[in-house]
Amino acid sequence: MASRGATTRGAFPGGLPHASAIGELEDWPKGLTGALLALKLRARRQQLLLRALRSRRELTPVIDRTAQIAPGDVLCFLCIRNEAHRLPHFLRHHRALGVKHFLVVDNASTDGSDRLLSDQSDVSLWQTGASYKASRFGMDWLTWLQMRHGHGHWCLTLDADELLVYPYCQTRPLQALTGWLEVQGRDSFGALTVDMYPEGPVSQGAPGPDDDPIRHLAYFDPGNYQVQVQPRMRNLWVQGGARARAFFADAPRRAPTLNKTPLVRWHWRHAYVNSMHSLLPPRLNQVYATDGGELTSGVLLHTKFLPGITDRSAEEKQRGEHFADAAQYAAYFDRLTADPVLHWAASTRYTGWRQMEALGLMSRGGWI
Amino acid sequence: MTPPNHRMGVVMLCHAALDRAAQLARHWAMHGCPVVIHVDAKTPQDQFDGLQTALHDLPDIRFSPRSPCEWGSFGIVQATLDACAVMLAEFPQVTHVFLASGSCLPIRPVGALQAQLANHPDTDFIESVTTADVGWTVGGLNEERFTLRFPFSWKRQRRLFDGYVTLQRALRFRRRMPEGLVPHLGSQWWCLTRPTLQAILSHPDRPGIDRYFRRVWIPDESYFQSLVRQVSSRIESRSLTLSKFDYQGRPHVFYDDHLHLLRQTDAFVARKIWPQADLLYRTFLTPDGDRALASEPSPGKINRLFAKAVERRVKGRPGLYMQSRFPIRARGGTQSAAPYGVFSGFSDLFRDFHPWLERALDARVHGHLFAFDRVEFAGGESIFKGGLSDSPTLRDYNPRSFLTNLIWNTRGETQCFQFGPTDEQDIAPFIASDPNATIFAITGAFAVPLWRSGRTAAEVRPAAARLQKVESDFLAELTGPEAKARVRFWSLTEFIENPAEPLEQLVDLLNPRAAHRATDLPQLLPLSGFGSFLQDLRNQGMAPVLMGDFPSDAELAQPEQPFARPRIVR
Numbered sequence: 001m002a003s004r005g006a007t008t009r010g011a012f013p014g015g016l017p018h019a020s021a022i023g024e025l026e027d028w029p030k031g032l033t034g035a036l037l038a039l040k041l042r043a044r045r046q047q048l049l050l051r052a053l054r055s056r057r058e059l060t061p062v063i064d065r066t067a068q069i070a071p072g073d074v075l076c077f078l079c080i081r082n083e084a085h086r087l088p089h090f091l092r093h094h095r096a097l098g099v100k101h102f103l104v105v106d107n108a109s110t111d112g113s114d115r116l117l118s119d120q121s122d123v124s125l126w127q128t129g130a131s132y133k134a135s136r137f138g139m140d141w142l143t144w145l146q147m148r149h150g151h152g153h154w155c156l157t158l159d160a161d162e163l164l165v166y167p168y169c170q171t172r173p174l175q176a177l178t179g180w181l182e183v184q185g186r187d188s189f190g191a192l193t194v195d196m197y198p199e200g201p202v203s204q205g206a207p208g209p210d211d212d213p214i215r216h217l218a219y220f221d222p223g224n225y226q227v228q229v230q231p232r233m234r235n236l237w238v239q240g241g242a243r244a245r246a247f248f249a250d251a252p253r254r255a256p257t258l259n260k261t262p263l264v265r266w267h268w269r270h271a272y273v274n275s276m277h278s279l280l281p282p283r284l285n286q287v288y289a290t291d292g293g294e295l296t297s298g299v300l301l302h303t304k305f306l307p308g309i310t311d312r313s314a315e316e317k318q319r320g321e322h323f324a325d326a327a328q329y330a331a332y333f334d335r336l337t338a339d340p341v342l343h344w345a346a347s348t349r350y351t352g353w354r355q356m357e358a359l360g361l362m363s364r365g366g367w368i
Numbered sequence: 369m370t371p372p373n374h375r376m377g378v379v380m381l382c383h384a385a386l387d388r389a390a391q392l393a394r395h396w397a398m399h400g401c402p403v404v405i406h407v408d409a410k411t412p413q414d415q416f417d418g419l420q421t422a423l424h425d426l427p428d429i430r431f432s433p434r435s436p437c438e439w440g441s442f443g444i445v446q447a448t449l450d451a452c453a454v455m456l457a458e459f460p461q462v463t464h465v466f467l468a469s470g471s472c473l474p475i476r477p478v479g480a481l482q483a484q485l486a487n488h489p490d491t492d493f494i495e496s497v498t499t500a501d502v503g504w505t506v507g508g509l510n511e512e513r514f515t516l517r518f519p520f521s522w523k524r525q526r527r528l529f530d531g532y533v534t535l536q537r538a539l540r541f542r543r544r545m546p547e548g549l550v551p552h553l554g555s556q557w558w559c560l561t562r563p564t565l566q567a568i569l570s571h572p573d574r575p576g577i578d579r580y581f582r583r584v585w586i587p588d589e590s591y592f593q594s595l596v597r598q599v600s601s602r603i604e605s606r607s608l609t610l611s612k613f614d615y616q617g618r619p620h621v622f623y624d625d626h627l628h629l630l631r632q633t634d635a636f637v638a639r640k641i642w643p644q645a646d647l648l649y650r651t652f653l654t655p656d657g658d659r660a661l662a663s664e665p666s667p668g669k670i671n672r673l674f675a676k677a678v679e680r681r682v683k684g685r686p687g688l689y690m691q692s693r694f695p696i697r698a699r700g701g702t703q704s705a706a707p708y709g710v711f712s713g714f715s716d717l718f719r720d721f722h723p724w725l726e727r728a729l730d731a732r733v734h735g736h737l738f739a740f741d742r743v744e745f746a747g748g749e750s751i752f753k754g755g756l757s758d759s760p761t762l763r764d765y766n767p768r769s770f771l772t773n774l775i776w777n778t779r780g781e782t783q784c785f786q787f788g789p790t791d792e793q794d795i796a797p798f799i800a801s802d803p804n805a806t807i808f809a810i811t812g813a814f815a816v817p818l819w820r821s822g823r824t825a826a827e828v829r830p831a832a833a834r835l836q837k838v839e840s841d842f843l844a845e846l847t848g849p850e851a852k853a854r855v856r857f858w859s860l861t862e863f864i865e866n867p868a869e870p871l872e873q874l875v876d877l878l879n880p881r882a883a884h885r886a887t888d889l890p891q892l893l894p895l896s897g898f899g900s901f902l903q904d905l906r907n908q909g910m911a912p913v914l915m916g917d918f919p920s921d922a923e924l925a926q927p928e929q930p931f932a933r934p935r936i937v938r
Contacts, residue, residue: 223754297692366681
């Protein structure tokens with residue numbers, strides 16, 4: 001779902017552990033410290049799994065086609081609310097990449113998203129009217145579905161306003177990527193969320209649900225992303241881009257987290273901790289090389305700024321379901337509602353994955 | 369067509385994607401090559417049956433007895449030996465045996481390969497290199513492949529594998545090699561002549577040799593490669609199969625978008641081909657009718673491409689910090705993408721330092737990038753390349769990302785900026801430990817603007833003391849144990865004695881190519897009166913030390929216009 005997870009405070013009520021800036025990250029803690037940390041994280045993971053198990057009662061199956069899932073299929077997990085104008089292209093984009101089945105939780109849509117989804121032959125749909133926030137922003141529901149259906153599959157967990165781009169994605173399906181990752185001994189794949197925006201005010205233009213939203217949202221910020229690592233789970237903490245400079249210039253720490261780990265070879269023991277930004281066990285967060293080299297990574301084109309954004313932001317502010325401390329983000333929603341122009345002198349027009357790689361926003365790593 | 373006295377047979381080792389294997393076997397057979405197929409014992413029986421059914425109409429296809437083939441074990445060699453025995457016994461007309469896998473795709477016409485063999489009837493094409501000359505082995509196991517024992521599976525029993533290697537090293541254990549055997553390594557994929565293969569199969573000491581190789585690590589890369597040296601009359605040490613490995617020795621896979629690349633190789637067969645690469649299979653497995661080659665082979669280009677991928681994976685792009693590259697402190701975590709210059713004190717002493725520096729260095733010269741109130745980008749811009757904003761809050765949230773982004777975004781253009789004790793200092797440790805930074809500092813110059821502000825010594829004393837403390841801390845950072853930056857500093861006194869020389873030095877250091885460029889020097893501010901200002905500060909109880917022993921006004925032999933005439937730097 002759009003706009004969420006700006007802080008990790010939800011995951012760590014006691015406050016964030018300190019983050020390592022560039023040049024400050026040390027190796028994994030060894031000895032007793034390391035063992036204690038591992039135990040703590042294990043307990044945290046078990047707690048998350050338990051929450052997911054309990055939350056299964058909140059889900060009502062609308063249509064369950066999971067019997068179609070074959071071994072080796074790449075699955076896509078998704079939690080939505082009123083995304084009818086994004087879903088047709090979202091499904092087409094990821095189907096073309098090789099997603100074989102979509103497992104979707106619909107959080108009380110009123111715009112016909114549910115009908116649209118249940119008409120697709122490769123979608124299984126569950127519905128719930130329960131609180132999005134109380135379900136860790138939908139993660140409890142998805143964790144349950146992943147536990148139940150994702151085990152042994154490569155699972156792509158996305159929001160409806162994200163389009164995955166990875167090296168060679170125009171010529172190689174996801175199965176080629178996952179095969180390469182398996183050969184490399186990697187179980188997870190990192191991506192940077194890149195906010196895409198139009199040339200004028202965000203409310204203008206009228207791309208249809210079947211159009212490629214990137215034709216309208218053609219621009220992005222190419223080189224203003226801030227990178228840190230949170231040493232506790234070794235997960236990245238990347239912020240920046242259009243939203244950070246336009247809405248959080250006075251409070252950059254609160255700017256949305258942009259790194260995600262959307263593609264994971266799932267085991268029922270795995271659990272996302274904070275949206276798709278971090279997972280447990282912590283080795284899955286190691287989507288980056290620490291030896292100076294580059295691993296293979298991708299980007300998620302973020303189509304949040306489609307014309308409906310202004311009304312939607314007003315509604316989201318009122319619902320207060322999107323942030324752990326929603327009051328802090330009131331100004332953010334107000335600025336979104338005020339129909340901002342995000343395009344500025346440094347904006348770059350999107351041309352494809354090779355451009356993203358040349359800019360250093362993603363990498364082929366050693367993949368040829 | 370190939371002369372009947374030169375006929376090539378193909379031994380295929382298969383374990384998965386048997387539909388592709390069937391396609392390949394059919395292709396070989398249709399081009400007059402008898403095929404013997406070995407299928408891994410672990411492959412499900414129904415798949416094997418399917419393969420047999422798919423090929424039942426072809427008379428020149430045989431199946432050798434199925435045995436298990438685990439990676440890195442002797443099983444692969446055993447399977448090869450068995451299949452070769454079947455080939456030599458069943459097809460007496462075969463003069464060469466080509467070893468291929470179920471994912472080896474012929475990328476040039478089979479006729480061309482047959483012609484190559486007909487032209488070299490006695491040559492064994494097998495890569496065979498002594499262990500001392502091998503550059504590709506990974507994990508430090510090279511000669512030890514032959515001198516240690518490897519009873520454990522590397523894939524399934526890694527701990528036992530590693531532990532046993534360590535133990536043997538500690539005990540200085542060494543195996544004795546069979547008589548006359550000189551270890552050689554090379555690609556698993558070869559093409560041998562019938563006499564050579566016959567000699568290996570009927571080697572007098574074959575049981576002993578097999579027993580030895582059963583405990584060698586990855587014998588499929590050394591068994592034939594070593595034995596061939598004993599029995600062959602003519603070896604051409606190269607493989608006819610294009611096979612690329614990543615830096616950890618795992619094979620690269622070819623996809624549809626490699627079509628153009630594969631057409632440029634000088635190899636006859638390529639592996640591994642991704643089973644779903646429909647376009648490649650369709651293109652190369654069309655009945656070729658001795659299809660013309662699309663382009664001249666240029667294997668150098670392919671090698672460069674793969675070398676570049678290894679470099680990207682192992683070294684990455686220095687100065688880039690992103691979601692798949694974040695070096696730890698010990699591994700170059702404090703490095704930017706390109707050299708840059710940091711100037712401290714210069715703009716306090718010279719009226720037109722920025723334009724001068726821009727001309728002299730042909731670089732982008734920023735003001736105080738880390739000023740408290742605003743990021744002073746060159747030309748007073750509010751947005752800089754890549755989308756960096758002049759908001760100090762955004763910058764100070766993560767100053768290291770700010771600087772590395774700035775340097776990364778402007779690759780190809782040298783960046784310079786002013787930095788002094790009046791600036792936000794959080795970035796100082798990073799600059800000091802960045803080998804790409806060159807720092808020029810005139811220590812104590814911070815006092816000149818204070819003096820010029822017209823305020824009395826008593827008024828500016830607290831500020832002067834604070835700035836001096838900040839600057840000393842910065843200097844300590846620059847000379848500390850973690851410092852890797854190139855640093856030149858002069859006290860204010862040293863500097864004004866002969867300003868031209870330091871300026872020439874910095875031009876030389878940052879832009880060596882500009883050595884012969886004619887340029888004037890910037891205009892030094894008149895400093896008469898500064899000496900008494902320093903004395904006033906002393907009288908107020910502060911100890912201004914960073915300026916050096918600044919001359920009194922009477923001693924200050926500073927000409928009114930120090931560099932009125934244009935001068936040539938160097």
